[in-house]
Structures are given as structure tokens and as C-alpha cells.
Amino acid sequence: MTKLRRTMLFVPGNNTSMVVNAGIYPVDSLMFDLEDSVSLDQKDNARFVLHEALKTINYQNKELIVRINSLSNGMGQTDLDYLIPLGKVAIRLPKTDSSQDIIDCESYIEKIEKRCGMKVGTTKMMAAIESANGVLNAYSIAHASKRLIGIALGAEDLVTDLHTRRSPGGLELSFARSMILMAARSAGISAIDTVFSDLNDMEGFRSEVEMIKQLGFDGKSIINPRQIETIVEIFSPTEKEIIAALEIVDVMKEAAKMGKGVVSLHGKMVDKPIIERAKRVLETAKVTGQLARIEDEYYE
Amino acid sequence: MNKIKNFEAFNPDNIENKIESYITHRIENNKIVGSLEEAIKKSGLKDGMTISFHHHFRNGDHIINNVLKTLDRMGYKDLYLASSSLNVCHEPLIEYIKSGVITQIDTSGLRGPLADAISHGIMENPVIFRSHGGRAAAIESGELKIDVAFLGAPSCDPLGNANGYSRDDERANDVICGSLGYAKIDAEFAKKTIILTNHIVSYPNIPFGIPESQVDYIVEVSDIGDPGGIMSGATRFTTNPKELLIALSASKVITNSGLFRDGFSIQFGSGGASLAVAQFLRQPMIDRNYRARFALGGISGSIVDLHEEGLIEKLLDVQSFDLKAANSLKNNRFHQQISSTYYASPMNLGAAVNQLDIVVLSALEVDVNFNVNVLTGADGIIRGAIGGHQDTAAGARLAIVVVPLLRGRIPCVVEKVNTVVTPGKCVDVLVTDYGIAVNPARKKIIKTMKENHIKLIDIKELQNIAITMTGKPKAIEYKEKVVGVVTYRDGSKIDEIHQVVD
Structure with missing residues (x-):
């Protein structure tokens, strides 16, 4: 962690x-x-x-x-x-x-x-x-x-x-x-x-x-x-940042299934450094305890 | 059929001096007497009777000591002294106890050398401790009968309209105390009321705390108290990080309690952490566009700030804590002086404490059953006052007690409090620097807190943490003799305080 x-x-x-x-x-x-x-x-x-x-x-x-x-x-x-x-x-x-x-x-x-x-x-x-x-x-x-x-x-x-x-x-x-x-x-x-x-x-x-x-x-x-x-x-990451990070991680999982390394999300390119930042945001949010709450709402 | 009283026939000769006093009565027909001795003589005070005082001059009070000095000189003995509270400055009373001038004391609290002497058994009879509401009820019910009330007032007109300030005579504000809330009940029920004032102001002294209809004699004295001891400029918010942490946690309990809404009401007890809670509620109130309907009780400058900012609509002031509060009472239209009955009497269904949503209270100790001690220290010696603790805890919908887990090496969350003052049944939430504990009987509060992600801790766990750091304190040794009877606000006995072993 x-x-x-x-x-x-x-x-x-x-x-x-x-x-x-x-x-x-x-x-x-x-x-x-x-x-x-x-x-x-x-x-x-x-x-x-x-x-x-x-x-x-x-x-x-x-x-x-x-x-x-x-x-x-x-x-x-x-x-x-x-x-x-x-x-x-x-x-x-x-x-x-x-x-x-x-x-x-x-x-x-x-x-x-x-x-x-x-x-x-x-x-x-x-x-x-x-x-x-x-x-x-x-x-x-x-x-x-x-x-x-x-x-x-x-x-x-x-x-x-x-x-x-x-x-x-x-x-x-x-x-x-x-x-x-x-x-x-x-x-x-x-x-x-x-x-x-x-x-x-x-x-x-x-x-x-x-x-x-x-x-x-x-x-x-x-x-x-x-x-x-x-x-x-x-x-601490903002709620907006955490949700955006969750979206990025999600969209990349989908992309990986299709063998793609770069995808577009809300009209913006998502590639490796962006994913890495998103993962860092989520890791931080996990430690601060924000993730559990926001994840619940996000997946609902 | 109605019984018809035998009315006496009207006799115009019974109208006293109507014509003769046409020019002079303003000067001659008043209640001012030449000296305190004269007022005492006129009052009909006798040995064994009950005299009363208020504590609005706090630690700057000179009234009690000066009156007792005079009573001693006049040879009085065996008096029952009923004061709304007593302070460190009342050390001289020790001598009057020793000489038999005072044989019984009835008060909200005791501090300093007098408290120490009483804890060591100086008095034959135990001191009776009452909450502010409990005292009001005892006076109203006749359980506590006051023969002569000696009430200090910074301003009084020649007919007895007395107050803790003056709106139009600035001279009277040299020694200002704001509300005379605790004195009102004495004036109303005492057989005789003597006002001691350092400023005779012109009639009518309005607004008044005590109306002339309840005043018998007025004595002009040069000294009612030390302004510095009566009140400081403005109670500053604490900068102690521990107290701020506790206050922040308490504010989170409040904002997540479900009672934090537009139109809520609140009281902040004295003490750094408790007063600082106001500072942490300000922003959430602004953010959510909430205004409190009223703040109650002892009013401090920080509450006045919120009032003047429009965040608290009305202030119900039984005791002004600082100069800023006293000046606000003088100047602000919706800052109202109230009596202890209005504030907290259990005999009064409409008492303001019963309208209270939230109260934040301090404590010396809290035990695992949520009983609170605000009277005796870890050495068993009396060092506090009940104040409105019992009353607000019983009346408010949410009673929060704030206390540090440790004071120095002394644990404040304990297995059993030295003295039960406020029963655990009335305490909902305990906020410490080591965590927040909710009374297990309050299932709804626990549920609400959990839903709002407020982390809770079992009160027994808090007590354990304290013990691991301090070790188990040695039990206090007491003697058989009872030096204090702690009454609950309904007049029953909730606990006893025993003489300490030297």
C-alpha cells in the first residue's frame, strides 16, 4: 500500500x-x-x-x-x-x-x-x-x-x-x-x-x-x-478526480481486452502516463479512505 | 355563591402626602438607605435566617465578602448563605464559617481556598449543591426560602430598577456584568431584597434586570467588585491544539447529527474546547445557508460574533461571560436577558433548555456509564460548579460532553466518577481527543453517526487507552463525614461528597 x-x-x-x-x-x-x-x-x-x-x-x-x-x-x-x-x-x-x-x-x-x-x-x-x-x-x-x-x-x-x-x-x-x-x-x-x-x-x-x-x-x-x-x-484527491480516475481505469480495462493501448475518453486521449496518474490517484484515495465511499456511489 | 370580602371603606386620609410631596417626592420617596447596616436592620434579618447572593461578578465579586464583614460586625450568627455560586475570591468566608456567622452554604459551585477548607471538613453541615435550574425550582417551590437577598448591581435607579449595565449612563459601565439572570429569582422570591450598587442612575433605569417592584432597599457603595475579575475583554478562542481537535470533532458530530439544520438552537458551555466548537460551526452554517434560531445560556463574545454576523438570530443570556457579551446585551435588540427559571427550572415546562437542540458541555471526569463529574477533582477536593450542566443535558435533544482523555497524568475517562453530577442517562455523546463515544442507549444517534462515516469508539476502550498511559490511579481516601450534598435538578440527592483525608 x-x-x-x-x-x-x-x-x-x-x-x-x-x-x-x-x-x-x-x-x-x-x-x-x-x-x-x-x-x-x-x-x-x-x-x-x-x-x-x-x-x-x-x-x-x-x-x-x-x-x-x-x-x-x-x-x-x-x-x-x-x-x-x-x-x-x-x-x-x-x-x-x-x-x-x-x-x-x-x-x-x-x-x-x-x-x-x-x-x-x-x-x-x-x-x-x-x-x-x-x-x-x-x-x-x-x-x-x-x-x-x-x-x-x-x-x-x-x-x-x-x-x-x-x-x-x-x-x-x-x-x-x-x-x-x-x-x-x-x-x-x-x-x-x-x-x-x-x-x-x-x-x-x-x-x-x-x-x-x-x-x-x-x-x-x-x-x-x-x-x-x-x-x-x-x-487529497477531489471527488471529481477520483471518479475520473475510476473511469480511466475502467475504459483501459475494456481497451486492453480489445488489444488497444490508447483509447479516447470524453474526446481526450488516454495513454500510459494518464493511466499511471489515475492509478496513483486511486491509490491515494484508498489510503485516505475516500475510495471506498466514492466507489460505492460510482458503481451504483 | 361567591364570598364577598368585607372591603374597608375608602378614606382619602390614607393617601400619604400626595399634596405635600408634590415638589420633593422625587428626592425623598425612594428606597435608598444611608448604609448597608441600616438596610440590614430594616430588612428584619435575624440569626438563623437565609441570605442570598448572585455570582455575576464571578471572581471579581466584592459584595459577598463585604456584606459578610458587615453582618459579622453587627453580630449575626448562624446564617444560611445561599449564593448562585461561589468563587476563589470568597476565601474570607472561611473566617465567617469558623466564627459561626455562616453555618450552612447552598451554591452551584465552590472553588479555591473555601472549597479546599470545606472539603477538609471545616463545616458542620454539608454544603448543598444545586444546578442553576435546580436552584430556581427550589426557590420557587419554597424549599429554599430566602429571607434577605443582597444583590450587587452595576446600575440602579432610586426606586430599584437594577441592571448589570446601563444603556444611557456610561458611568455605570465601568463595572459591567451584563445579565443579572441568576439574581432575578432571588429578587422575585426573597422576603426582602437589598440592591448594592456603585451607580445610582436616573429613573427609570431601563431596560432593567430586576424591576423596582421586587426591591426593598438600595445601598450605594463605592465598590461592588473588581472589573478585571468580573469579566475580561472577550473570551478568546483557544489555540490549544488538543482543545481545537476536540472542538473540531464535536462540530462534526453536530453537523452529522441530523439536528444541524436551518433554525437549530445551541448552547456552548464554558471551557476552551466547548467554546471553540462555535468557530468550527461557522463555515458549515455559511455553506449550507443555515441560521440558528437561538443560542442559550452563558453568552460569550464568540457567540456574539455569530449573532452580529447574522448566523444566530437570538441570544438568550442568563450570564454574560465577557465584556463583548455584556456590551452586546446592552446594544443588540435580539440579545435578551433571561432568569434562571426561564433558562432551566425543571418546574417550568417552557424552560429554554427544553427548547434546546444541542448543548456542548465540559467535564472534569466522565465514567464508562456516561455519568459526568463537574464538581470534584482527581484529589477528591471540590473545585467546580454544577452550573447548568444537569439542566441542559436533560433538556437538550443532543447533549455532547467534550473532555480530553488525559489532563496531564490524570485520566478523565474513568471507570466511576468521583462525584455523579449529571447522570449518564442524559449524556448522548462523549467527544475526546482519542475518539468519539456514543451512549449505547442512543441507538438512533449511533446509526446516524455510522451512516455519516463518523468513526466511533467504545467508551470502555477510551478508558482502557487512558489506563495504559497513566496506570490505574490509586483510589482517593475519604472520611465518613459528608461535606457536600449534590442535588439533582428535581431536588433529589444524586450523590454525596465526603471529607478528604489529608
Whole structure:
């Protein structure tokens, strides 16, 4: 089944109440943070809270990811020591500049997996790209490990590196977004967009979500549950799209019986890429639960 | 045959001072007395009698403490204090309980140090808790007889037309409380009614919350309360994501309940999640071109916004929650002040709660039988008020209770509530952040929810989830002594509150 990553909610690892209750929000992925939202003197606390929560709390079928600290100062290794043996979370590596960062992290993860008697490769990884180097190396990063499930843009650090700042419309991020998207698609993994931090600017948020959907992103990191609904709305296929997809799949089944590869539907040509898009729409609709309802009505 | 009463013969001499007062009566013939002491003396108050108050000044109230101070100074003992509710600011009452000035309390709720002291057994007699409707009925039936009502009012004319605001004298709006809904019944039934006001305004003070015909004495005082504690600017919608999630779920229950239609009626109880439901109903109302016929109960600024936008036609206001609501009552034609009888009395078939489609209520705890506790905390100590909970749950066609599954480390969906306040029989739907549970007795609601693809969860499952996260809490230890009697709105006893062990 297709794994949706439309919404990835940041949860500060040392905020016990948020960690405990994170499961209540209708997001696809929860991303518990040990890095920037946790101050230095809270790192141990956050690791402990996360470890206990992940052990006890049932987050149902949500994808669980932990953003660890950098491996360059030893903190990232401690994070991994705590988390990997649980066998429950994917690891998001921050500030990934090159494929070597992924390789280093992977080899540390592999050591722990072996030590714990886990199957090597169980732990999935994500990489956040937050620098000019990272953007330019996006292709090799995305291909650096079979463990990778996605790459994500981290805009705040990137714009600093680029000597600019974020603006409405995100002109300054256009190259990075395109680069990351191409790299992700080339490697067959998810592309996740950066956070939108002004909680009160829901209009600006909406237009950014619409833009990244149009670019081809799979979803977006979010910092507050208030942002969930807009993303879900924009990233879920409309009823019209689902019905059109059902029609396309139907008409192609008929065509296949007759040995045809191209047919016409409502006066428009339907060929392979269109069928593939229709199938993707249906897969998404299946996961969102929309398909069951619409299919009933469609076949009636 | 009719008995004919022996009428007394008319005597023109019995008309008092008609000619002599021609010029002066406006000044002299009024109900203003020089001091609170004088009013108390004139009222005929004696030891052992019942005095009453309202709680429209909420946590900014200075009336109760000041009146008790005077009564104490005057040497009164053994008084029965019946207030529509009591708050954190009423801590000084502890001293008057200790000194025997007050020997019995009758209220909707208790909070803060006074509640704590009572939970620890400071009083000989248990406190009687009543819902707002239950209190109205008890007063109407004579079960609760008020001898002297001390009612604070931000505006009052010399003859006793009193109100929580003034439409024409802006001075009186420095300390504004909006509706005097809970005080109306006291004024109507008390043997003597004393208005304490900080603003004597010109006659006639209309509109009035309390008419002069029900007022005996007026005392002008410099201080009735702290405006900041009485009300804030406007109750802001919560930004707490958990409360918003609960509110969103509750709004979905409402829009899929079958009761959401043009002309529906609704009440939002106090509490972040409950008030936020209004915000999530706005768009569906606009989309479907629905207008609510009325909103009832405590009115907050967010409800006023919907009213002013034309989405709610009428507001029936027993208590104005914030400045925006109070100003709306002052300015808006279809924002009506109502009494607690009109609102919720079980003796009144026409009570507004019986006309209510939907109510959204908060809770401290709910148990697997849908019983609700809004009075005692997880430590067994009194920390809440019944308010209109029982009344609206019984009256509304759809009673929704919103509660987070956990508050910190405390589970709020439990096997058995500490104190039963609203019986599970009256609760239809429980909305939590971990799912929506419908009372299994409500087969129709369950069917409607399922048809509309609303995912439901068994309430016992919710309780299990809570327990897996918090562990099973240790039972609260109580002593034998009963410190509170919780009445149901019909006057029967629904539960008891016992003294806590230190």
C-alpha cells in the first residue's frame, strides 16, 4: 500500500505532554525532535521521554520518525543508541551535506542493529537538506542508502547559507525545491517540504502548500496541528478526480481486452502516463479512505 | 355563591402626602438607605435566617465578602448563605464559617481556598449543591426560602430598577456584568431584597434586570467588585491544539447529527474546547445557508460574533461571560436577558433548555456509564460548579460532553466518577481527543453517526487507552463525614461528597 507522507508533525522531544498526546492528531508521520527544539541541557531528558513514550504508547499506524542531533559532536550517536534498539522509528539526519553523512550514519545504525540482533536494514532513514552543499549533492544523498525513505528541505538554515531570508512566494527556495524533488524522484523516495512558521498566516500557508503540491512534493513538515487540515485538503484527491480516475481505469480495462493501448475518453486521449496518474490517484484515495465511499456511489 | 370580602371603606386620609410631596417626592420617596447596616436592620434579618447572593461578578465579586464583614460586625450568627455560586475570591468566608456567622452554604459551585477548607471538613453541615435550574425550582417551590437577598448591581435607579449595565449612563459601565439572570429569582422570591450598587442612575433605569417592584432597599457603595475579575475583554478562542481537535470533532458530530439544520438552537458551555466548537460551526452554517434560531445560556463574545454576523438570530443570556457579551446585551435588540427559571427550572415546562437542540458541555471526569463529574477533582477536593450542566443535558435533544482523555497524568475517562453530577442517562455523546463515544442507549444517534462515516469508539476502550498511559490511579481516601450534598435538578440527592483525608 502506498505510504502517504502529506503531513509530518514536529514534536519537541522534551515536551512530555506533546509527546504523550501526539498520536491524537490525524497526521501521516510524527517527527519527534531531539535536535533544534531541545536545548542542550534538555537532551538527556528528551531522549529518556522519547524512549519511554515509544515503548509504551500506541501511536496507531502513524509513521514515527526521530530527528537526531548531528553525529559530528557525538550527540547523534547517543540518540541512536537510545532509539535504534526500539525498532520503531525511522531516523531523520539533520543538515545533510553529502552522501558521506548518510553513509556514516548508516554504518553507526548498522552496528547497533547487529549488536541488538536486529535484521540489518530494519531502520529506515530520512535526510534533511539545509545547505547549499546539501542541495547541490541532493542527487547523491538521495541515492546514498537503501534505508532512505525520503529527503526533506530545511529552509531556515538554507536561506542563511544562501545569504537571504524567506519570503512569501519562496523565490529564494525555488532551485532547492526543484533539486530536492528531482533527486527524490530519481531515487524513488519521498520529497518533503520545509515548515511554514507563521501560524497566523493561514492564507500564505495555503498558497505555499498549493505550490509544493503543484511542484510534485509528497508533503510538508508542520509545526502545529492547526496546519493539518489545509494540507490534507490540498493533498487529497477531489471527488471529481477520483471518479475520473475510476473511469480511466475502467475504459483501459475494456481497451486492453480489445488489444488497444490508447483509447479516447470524453474526446481526450488516454495513454500510459494518464493511466499511471489515475492509478496513483486511486491509490491515494484508498489510503485516505475516500475510495471506498466514492466507489460505492460510482458503481451504483 | 361567591364570598364577598368585607372591603374597608375608602378614606382619602390614607393617601400619604400626595399634596405635600408634590415638589420633593422625587428626592425623598425612594428606597435608598444611608448604609448597608441600616438596610440590614430594616430588612428584619435575624440569626438563623437565609441570605442570598448572585455570582455575576464571578471572581471579581466584592459584595459577598463585604456584606459578610458587615453582618459579622453587627453580630449575626448562624446564617444560611445561599449564593448562585461561589468563587476563589470568597476565601474570607472561611473566617465567617469558623466564627459561626455562616453555618450552612447552598451554591452551584465552590472553588479555591473555601472549597479546599470545606472539603477538609471545616463545616458542620454539608454544603448543598444545586444546578442553576435546580436552584430556581427550589426557590420557587419554597424549599429554599430566602429571607434577605443582597444583590450587587452595576446600575440602579432610586426606586430599584437594577441592571448589570446601563444603556444611557456610561458611568455605570465601568463595572459591567451584563445579565443579572441568576439574581432575578432571588429578587422575585426573597422576603426582602437589598440592591448594592456603585451607580445610582436616573429613573427609570431601563431596560432593567430586576424591576423596582421586587426591591426593598438600595445601598450605594463605592465598590461592588473588581472589573478585571468580573469579566475580561472577550473570551478568546483557544489555540490549544488538543482543545481545537476536540472542538473540531464535536462540530462534526453536530453537523452529522441530523439536528444541524436551518433554525437549530445551541448552547456552548464554558471551557476552551466547548467554546471553540462555535468557530468550527461557522463555515458549515455559511455553506449550507443555515441560521440558528437561538443560542442559550452563558453568552460569550464568540457567540456574539455569530449573532452580529447574522448566523444566530437570538441570544438568550442568563450570564454574560465577557465584556463583548455584556456590551452586546446592552446594544443588540435580539440579545435578551433571561432568569434562571426561564433558562432551566425543571418546574417550568417552557424552560429554554427544553427548547434546546444541542448543548456542548465540559467535564472534569466522565465514567464508562456516561455519568459526568463537574464538581470534584482527581484529589477528591471540590473545585467546580454544577452550573447548568444537569439542566441542559436533560433538556437538550443532543447533549455532547467534550473532555480530553488525559489532563496531564490524570485520566478523565474513568471507570466511576468521583462525584455523579449529571447522570449518564442524559449524556448522548462523549467527544475526546482519542475518539468519539456514543451512549449505547442512543441507538438512533449511533446509526446516524455510522451512516455519516463518523468513526466511533467504545467508551470502555477510551478508558482502557487512558489506563495504559497513566496506570490505574490509586483510589482517593475519604472520611465518613459528608461535606457536600449534590442535588439533582428535581431536588433529589444524586450523590454525596465526603471529607478528604489529608
